[in-house]
Amino acid sequence: MSAQVMCISACRQCAGLFRLGRDVEAALIMVDVFDEAQQFFSLAREDVQRSWAQVLTHILACQERQDWLGLADFIEYELIELLDGAQG
DSSP states (O other): OHHHHHHHHHHHHHHHHHHTOHHHHHHHHHHHHHHHHHHHHHHHOOHHHHHHHHHHHHHHHHHHHHOOOHHHHHHIIIIHHHHHHHHH
């Protein structure tokens, strides 16, 4: 299983935990997801890196507001879409 596929799987798990209200457990997984994603995106094109920075900014804003459902949406839809599209 590639690092990209494992990161996408972790994104889904993390988003699911946020939706269930298990924000502490989800936040721990989110740190690992962001670590993996940062390594992945550091090798990507400049436009992909800018998109990653925008998604990360939105995610962190949701976290600051304790908007767990919004955070889950950004992780599950925006981040996964970016991970999927960055490979090609």
